[in-house]
Amino acid sequence: MLRIHQRSxxxxxxxxxxxxxxxxxxxxxPSRQMPAYGDAIVVGSIGDASxxxxxxxxxxxxxxxxxxxxxxxxxxxxxxxxxxxxxxxxEIKQGGKEIIFHLRKGVRWQDGVEFTSKDVLFGxxxxxxxxxxTAYAGDFMEVEKAxxxxxxxxxxxxxxxxxxxxxxxxxxxxxxxxxxxxxxxxKSPLARHPVGLGPYKFRLWKTQERIELDANPDYFDGRxxxxxxxxxxxxxxxxxxxxxxxxxxxxxxxxxxxxxxxTDTPFFRKNFRKYKYLSFSYTYxxxxxxxxxxxxxxxxQAISYAIDKEEIIRGVLLGLGVVATGPYxxxxxxxxxxxxxxxxxxxxxxxxxxxxxxxxxxxxxxxxKDGRPFSFTVxxxxxxSLRDKTAQIIQYRLKQVGIExxxxxxxxxxxxxxxIDKRRFEAVILGWTLGQDPDIYDIWHSxxxxxxxxxxxxxxxxxxxxxxxxxxxxxxxxxxxKIYFKIQEILxxxxxxxxxxxxxxxxxxxxxxxxxxxxxxxxxxxxxxxWVPKNEQxxxxx
Amino acid sequence: MGLFLFLLKRIMGLxxxxxxxxxxxxxxxxxxxxxxxxxxxNFNPKMTPEMRQRLRAQYGLDKPLYVQYAKWLKGLVHxxxxxxxxxxxxxxxxxxxxxxxxxxxxxxxxxxxxLVISIPLGVKAAVRQNSLFDQVTxxxxxxxxxxxxxxxxxxxxxxxxxxxNLLPVSGLHSLMGYEQMGALEKIxxxxxxxxxxxxxSAIGGLAGFSxxxxxxxxxxxxxxYITTARAKGLPERAxxxxxxxxxxxLPLITILxxxxxxxxxxxxxxxxxxxxxxxxxxxxxAVMARDYPVLMGNLVIVSIxxxxxxxxxxxxxxxxxxxxxxxxxxxx
Numbered sequence: 001m002l003r004i005h006q007r008s009x010x011x012x013x014x015x016x017x018x019x020x021x022x023x024x025x026x027x028x029x030p031s032r033q034m035p036a037y038g039d040a041i042v043v044g045s046i047g048d049a050s051x052x053x054x055x056x057x058x059x060x061x062x063x064x065x066x067x068x069x070x071x072x073x074x075x076x077x078x079x080x081x082x083x084x085x086x087x088x089x090x091e092i093k094q095g096g097k098e099i100i101f102h103l104r105k106g107v108r109w110q111d112g113v114e115f116t117s118k119d120v121l122f123g124x125x126x127x128x129x130x131x132x133x134t135a136y137a138g139d140f141m142e143v144e145k146a147x148x149x150x151x152x153x154x155x156x157x158x159x160x161x162x163x164x165x166x167x168x169x170x171x172x173x174x175x176x177x178x179x180x181x182x183x184x185x186x187k188s189p190l191a192r193h194p195v196g197l198g199p200y201k202f203r204l205w206k207t208q209e210r211i212e213l214d215a216n217p218d219y220f221d222g223r224x225x226x227x228x229x230x231x232x233x234x235x236x237x238x239x240x241x242x243x244x245x246x247x248x249x250x251x252x253x254x255x256x257x258x259x260x261x262x263t264d265t266p267f268f269r270k271n272f273r274k275y276k277y278l279s280f281s282y283t284y285x286x287x288x289x290x291x292x293x294x295x296x297x298x299x300x301q302a303i304s305y306a307i308d309k310e311e312i313i314r315g316v317l318l319g320l321g322v323v324a325t326g327p328y329x330x331x332x333x334x335x336x337x338x339x340x341x342x343x344x345x346x347x348x349x350x351x352x353x354x355x356x357x358x359x360x361x362x363x364x365x366x367x368x369k370d371g372r373p374f375s376f377t378v379x380x381x382x383x384x385s386l387r388d389k390t391a392q393i394i395q396y397r398l399k400q401v402g403i404e405x406x407x408x409x410x411x412x413x414x415x416x417x418x419x420i421d422k423r424r425f426e427a428v429i430l431g432w433t434l435g436q437d438p439d440i441y442d443i444w445h446s447x448x449x450x451x452x453x454x455x456x457x458x459x460x461x462x463x464x465x466x467x468x469x470x471x472x473x474x475x476x477x478x479x480x481x482k483i484y485f486k487i488q489e490i491l492x493x494x495x496x497x498x499x500x501x502x503x504x505x506x507x508x509x510x511x512x513x514x515x516x517x518x519x520x521x522x523x524x525x526x527x528x529x530x531w532v533p534k535n536e537q538x539x540x541x542x
Numbered sequence: 543m544g545l546f547l548f549l550l551k552r553i554m555g556l557x558x559x560x561x562x563x564x565x566x567x568x569x570x571x572x573x574x575x576x577x578x579x580x581x582x583x584n585f586n587p588k589m590t591p592e593m594r595q596r597l598r599a600q601y602g603l604d605k606p607l608y609v610q611y612a613k614w615l616k617g618l619v620h621x622x623x624x625x626x627x628x629x630x631x632x633x634x635x636x637x638x639x640x641x642x643x644x645x646x647x648x649x650x651x652x653x654x655x656x657l658v659i660s661i662p663l664g665v666k667a668a669v670r671q672n673s674l675f676d677q678v679t680x681x682x683x684x685x686x687x688x689x690x691x692x693x694x695x696x697x698x699x700x701x702x703x704x705x706x707n708l709l710p711v712s713g714l715h716s717l718m719g720y721e722q723m724g725a726l727e728k729i730x731x732x733x734x735x736x737x738x739x740x741x742x743s744a745i746g747g748l749a750g751f752s753x754x755x756x757x758x759x760x761x762x763x764x765x766x767y768i769t770t771a772r773a774k775g776l777p778e779r780a781x782x783x784x785x786x787x788x789x790x791x792l793p794l795i796t797i798l799x800x801x802x803x804x805x806x807x808x809x810x811x812x813x814x815x816x817x818x819x820x821x822x823x824x825x826x827x828a829v830m831a832r833d834y835p836v837l838m839g840n841l842v843i844v845s846i847x848x849x850x851x852x853x854x855x856x857x858x859x860x861x862x863x864x865x866x867x868x869x870x871x872x873x874x
Contacts, residue, residue, distance in 0.1 A: 042717060051630040058629060133597055133629070186631040207640055208819030209714065230717065235814040235823065238696055239712050246703050246711045413576030413832065452591065539718050 035515065035531040040228035040539040044240045044252035048208045048233045052194040053185065054172045055127050055134045061231070065211055068229060068527075069196035072170030073101050073120065073154070076436050078519035078526065080333065082167055086115065086174065086197075087154075096161030096475045101154040101169070107220045109176050110201050117148035120169075122177035124156075132185055139168035161473045163480065164439045171198075199224045199528040208233055225515075225531035227541045244272075250510040256318040259506040272508050277518050278331055279505040280434040282324040283387065284497040285378070285394065287427050289458045293376055294427070300495040302352035304342035306401045307394050311344070313501050316389045320506060324499035326488040327432070327440055331520045333477075334438040336485040339492035349401045360402055367402035375404035376426040379419055382409045387429050390500065394429075420456050429500075438484045441468045444491070459496040512536040552856060556849045563845045564618075564838070568611050571837055577603060578627035578832045601627055614838060623839040628831055634839035637824060642806060644714065645813075645820040648736065649805040652744035660748050664755025665790075669782060671760060679752070687749035695742045695815045702738065710735050712817040739816045743809060754797060759790040792863055799855025803847040 049062040054070055057063055073087040084090070087101040107115040124146045127137050142165065145157040158165060176195055180188060194202050199221070200213035213229040232249065234240040241258060243249045245267075254263065259274060268274075285307070287294035294300060309323045328335045358367040358374055367374040378394070380387045391407045398405045405427075410419065419425045432443070442448055445468050446460040464487055471483040491497075507523060509516060515530045516523050532538075578601060598604045602613060617624050623634035663683070667676040703711035710716070715731050716723075723731060762768065763786055771781045806821055813820040821840065828836040 040718075050628055056629045062629075130596055131600075133600060133631075135593070137593060191630055191632075206819065207637075208823055209817070210717075232713070232717070232817070233819075234712060234817040236692075236817070239699065239815055239817060242696070242699050242704060242711045246707070248711060248713070248717065413830070414574075417576045452594065 033514075033533055035225055035529070036534045036537075037223070037225050037531070038227055038534065038541070039512070039532040039537040040230055040541060041226050041510075041513065041530070042230045042232060042248065042250045044234050044243065044249045045231050046233075046235055046237065046240070049205070049211060051191040052202070052205075053175075053188065053191050055123070055132065055136055055175075056185070056191070058135050061233075065213070065231065066194065066196075067171060067198075068200040068213055069194050069198045069202060070171040070174060071196070071198045072172070072174055073103070074166060074169050075171075076167075076521060076525075078517070078521045080436050080520050085170075087169075090166070092166075092475060094157075096158075096163070096165075096473070098155065098157045099166060099169075103152045103154060104220060105152055107197055108218060109178075109197050110195050110216060110218075111176075111179070113176070113178050114151075115174075115197055116151035117154040118151070119177045120154045120174055121146055121148040122181065123173040123175040126175060126180070126185055127173055136168075136172050139164065140173070161475065163472050163475050164437045167437050200229055203228070219528070221528070224528035226528075228539070244508070250513070252508060254506040254508050256316075256320045256503075256506070259320060259508075260318045263508060268508075271511055273511050273513075273516070274506065274508045275516070275518050275523055276320060276504045276506050277520070277522055278322065278329045278502050280329065280436075281431050282327065282329065282434065282502045283390065283429065283431040283500045284324070285427060285429050285500060286457045286497045288423065288425050289460075289496060290423065291376075291426055293374070296356050297494055298352045298356050299358075300498070301342065302349040302356075302401070303398065303403070304495050304498040305345045305352065306349035306403070307342075307397050307498060307500075308344035309342075309500055311397075312390050312393050315393055316386050317501065317503055321501045321503040324502050326491050326499055327434075327443070327497075328438065328484075328488070329434060329502045332434075332438070334481055334484045336488040339488050341492070342495070342498070344397075346397075346401050353401065353403075358402075365399075365402060366404050373404065374402065375406070377406040377408050378427045378429055379408050379410055379415060379425050380429040381412045381415050383412075386503070387431075391429050421452055423456065423458075438480065439468075439472055440487075441472060444468060444487075457496055459494075461490060461494065464490050512538065548860065549853075549857065552853055556853065560845060560849060564615070564842065565611065567841045567845075568614070568838065569607070571832075571834055572607060574832065576832050578834060614835075618842065623842065624835040626828075626836050627833045628836075634835045637836060638821065638839055638843065641819055641821045641824055644818060645822070646805055648739055648743060648818070648820070651736065651740045652747070653801065653805065655740060655744040656747040656751050659744075660751035661755050661791075663748070664752040665759055665782065665787060667752065668756045668759035668763060668790075676756075683749040683752050686745045689745075691742055691746060691809075691811050692815050694745065695738065695812060698738050698742065709737055712815075714818060739812055739818060742816075743812050751794075751797070754794060755790065758793050759786060762786045762790040765789075792859065795858045795862070796855045799851040799853075799858065800848075802851035802854070803844050806843060806847060 045061050045064075047059060047061050049057070049065050050059055051057050051062060052066050052069065054063060054066040057066065071085050073085060074082050074090075075085040077083045086104055086107060088104050089102050091100045091102075092098070093100065101117075101120075103115075103117055103120075109115055124140060124143070126132050127134055128140050128143070139162075142158050142160070142162045143156050144159045145155075147155045149155060156165075174197075176190075179190060179195060192205055196202075197216075197220070199216055199219045201216045203212040203214045205211045210233060211231045215224045215227050217223050232243070234243060234249075237255065240249065240252055241254075241262070244252055254274070259276070263272065263274060285303075287300060289295065313319060313321045313323065322330055325339050325341055326336065330337070353367060353374075357369045359369070360367050362368065364373075378391055380391055388407075388409065391405075395405045395407060420428070443454045444459055444461075444464055445455065446462075446465050448455040449458050449460070467483050467487050467490075471480055471487070474480045474483060505522065509523075512532045513530050514532065515526065517526060519525065577598070595604070602610055605613075614624065623638075625631050625633055626637055660683075663679055667679055670676055699711045702709040714735050715728070720728070720731065768781060768786055771785045772778075776785075809820075810822040810826040812818070813822045814826075824836065825840050827833075828840070
């Protein structure tokens with residue numbers, strides 16, 4: 001799932017639960033304390049959920065809650081490998097055109113009805129139904145046929161091999177048929193009282209106040225240790241931080257300043273544990289490639305040389321991030337570390353610009369060519385202080401090589417509709433949220449430059465087009481890796497974006513919780529195996 | 543009979559005003575860039591153009607604006623505010639209804655607090671015009687008026703919530719064990735949670751009301767009947783509170799009437815800061831998401847209350863002040 005992110009939402013969109021870690025936790029180290037059941041965790045969130053039917057929701061909070069209540073056929077493990085969830089195993093046939101899932105037996109919905117392949121088929125029919133207002137139907141439109149030959153087998157046949165297909169069978173598409181059949185899904189009570197089959201059961205939802213979940217004792221993968229999950233909705237980040245200090249929260253996402261300075265006190269060291277890992281996102285400076293200023297790739301390369309990305313990370317993220325070299329984060333299996341890099345080098349930038357004919361002929365400090373100065377406006381969305389600061393640092397550095405950059409901030413919806421969609425921009429500072437699959441067809445393929453489509457910068461490269469299609473048709477990991485390595489090399493050479501940085505996720509969690517193990521997937525993948533020793537439990541539930 | 547006719551005329555006048563408000567709001571709302579699906583659809587690679595069209599059709603956005611307005615108006619006549627455009631598709635009235643009680647509660651409490659503090663303050667300041675007390679309170683209420691609510695709220699939270707650990711930082715009631723509390727405990731729990739929000743939302747209003755009271759009181763104190771009352775040898779207390787204040791409060795009726803819509807309007811700022819699930823936040827997010835039905839629903843309620851508040855102020859004024867009814871003016 002790829003989506004541009006507007007605000008930094010707390011924590012990740014999906015919580016993935018790992019079988020592997022669970023068996024390990026049970027099997028090893030009797031000398032250590034045994035995990036105990038009980039206690040509750042209170043999580044802070046800036047926004048409320050919108051609906052708890054996953055295929056209708058588009059916001060991170062809804063998916064975070066729904067991810068604890070529903071399960072998919074497959075999920076990502078801690079190292080971002082696709083593993084079985086409701087599916088015990090699967091077979092890929094006909095060169096990738098056909099997938100057969102073998103489902104677990106004896107899994108029950110939280111109202112006691114058994115889960116079968118019919119529920120998957122129903123979910124598939126619902127998501128592809130034109131009447132369902134879902135944003136996720138795209139992947140399922142590639143399906144030619146879906147069948148449920150017996151209760152524990154589910155078969156899909158694609159029109160063409162489609163590598164991202166497997167991962168699309170996550171928790172978005174499994175729905176309880178017995179509760180929804182023949183009903184209008186947009187008016188279903190499940191939106192506010194979900195019935196799932198996941199580790200947690202819905203307890204209550206007070207709009208814009210909190211959502212509570214109880215442990216599901218019959219969860220097929222074992223009962224979670226923590227009895228209750230409470231999400232409090234606190235729209236103001238400053239208030240949220242005070243709640244954390246006052247003991248009203250156990251888990252929130254910190255800003256770089258909070259991480260570095262405000263939590264660097266004896267109180268926090270004693271009562272909390274901080275974690276950091278690369279977030280699934282990156283921030284970039286994107287150029288409108290239709291604009292005459294940015295047509296020449298040497299100009300774009302020059303700008304990349306002129307910007308000190310390390311400095312931005314130090315200044316904006318207080319060091320809590322890494323330089324982005326392409327559209328992936330460095331700990332992904334498909335990340336290519338050996339692409340062309342653009343370290344800070346103003347001399348090289350100036351030389352490249354001079355090669356293209358940009359010289360300061362009138363001595364005003366700004367480069368010019370054919371009587372026109374090198375001046376452009378960068379757009380970014382209002383209310384994102386990180387992007388605002390990034391823009392200011394870039395402005396300062398570009399001025400030193402003789403480029404004038406103006407900054408304009410716009411309200412999000414107006415920004416997208418009036419500027420991005422109408423291609424009325426010269427450059428933008430924005431970010432992308434990354435998926436676990438390397439497929440980036442929608443952002444870089446030349447067929448996606450139309451109105452409302454995501455290749456809004458107008459990038460066109462025949463070789464990249466070919467590779468992107470090939471990457472979608474290839475299932476073999478090694479061959480896929482090669483394809484995406486090549487794409488990263490071309491993008492690094494072309495610099496259609498100046499890739500800036502990958503920020504870190506900075507969760508803070510109360511020290512009484514045990515079993516948290518950061519991994520490439522983040523920390524929440526083994527949430528159901530987090531526990532609190534009996535003598536440290538804070539909330540005793542009846 | 544005169545009063546009845548007066549009322550009827552006023553109410554008849556309100557109907558076209560009300561529909562005018564809805565029409566203009568509807569138009570202005572649609573002028574803002576973007577559409578309700580923006581948040582779901584923008585920059586979502588899984589969103590195909592066909593799906594976008596389908597969503598538009600589902601929301602009725604593919605029809606001309608006047609058709610959309612007519613449809614909305616038809617719903618309104620049947621007391622149906624429609625369904626929200628957000629993914630939950632809940633009924634607009636349900637969304638507003640669940641947030642109204644807490645917003646009304648906080649605003650009524652804060653209004654009461656404002657009146658209880660600012661009226662005596664204004665009276666004292668008027669009686670001792672230009673005294674030290676007058677000057678100090680003037681400076682203080684204006685400081686309170688000028689202080690940004692969010693800043694004040696954060697300072698109070700830090701002091702009472704964390705340093706002293708006396709009051710909860712945010713929210714409406716305790717996280718755990720609220721269900722098991724007895725009625726008295728629940729009220730105490732609510733009170734503790736409401737002290738800071740009510741205080742913060744009231745403090746900005748002190749300046750206005752105390753200044754109104756003061757100037758209205760000053761005017762009354764200059765009147766002949768006050769001199770008469772004093773000449774009769776009435777004690778100063780009686781002169782001020784029985785004779786002067788009663789008359790000085792008349793203009794405040796108008797102001798009170800005008801604050802009725804504010805009672806349900808809520809405030810984004812203090813609701814966000816204190817994490818209170820009120821109407822203000824709903825409105826704010828509806829604006830951001832271009833959730834037209836929710837916005838219109840809210841506007842309908844606020845505009846009805848504004849009109850009603852005006853009407854009540856007129857009636858109240860007419861009822862207590864015969865001069866309004868008979869048209870006799872006092873002489874300068």
